[in-house]
Amino acid sequence: MPELPEMENYKKLLSQLVLDRTISGVKVGREKSINMDPQDFKNELVGRKIIFIERRAKYLIFHLDNGGRLLLHLMLGGMLYFGTDEDKPNRTTQVEIEFEDKTLYFIGLRLGYLHLLSAKQTEEALAGIGPELLDRKMDETKFIKLFVSRRGTLKTALVNQNIASGIGNCYADEIAFAAGLRPDVKLQDLTEEDLAGLYQAVRQVLTDAAEHGGYMEQPLTADDSLTGGFGDLCKVYDREGKACVTCGQPILRTVISSRKVYYCPNCQHGK
């Protein structure tokens, strides 16, 4: 599932491609991916412009020039492509937003969705989601407060969107590795120093991954060489049996609360 770095990458690239361009057409291939009658959805969008793209947690919010918002969550298997029918991936699309010569394709929106909402409805939809970890308003003290009095394992806490937003299975494992902590370590056993180290790991991993285009395999456009650049830079995620980049020992895979977890038994420690 795309996480903060993947969505941040989409936001950055799409902001150079679709802003202030008039929407000339809309196609809906799967009614369940949107939140209204397809004809109404089309009528609402055609003639409008996207003036700003915001990312919150694992969501993208497309701000329209009439104050409306398109709220996108890709969930598992969702992806975006911006181009033409000739160069788009050979996949079924659930929604297409046309900008005269180019189209923004929403692919794999089976669990994911694109909802047209008012500003207030968008706010309500996102209520209860934990704070942004790369926001200027976040700092070490606030981060420690989010985690310090909680129970459970590091892995389940990192992916819990009600504590802090944007992290999923991949980056939770990468962050635990960067912090030198086992993903199954209990939060209540971590000291404030451990949590301070975890905060540094969070910032470093998420920033680095976003700058390298995240791990999505499908490029956003025909000439996009940035997206997916972090896929080969993952140090533990999906690397079971491969040598740890730091110590050479094989990476192990286990399961915590029915989530896959990858870690190095030599570089990462419990308490």
Ligand SMILES: [Zn+2]
């Ligand atoms: Zn190692």
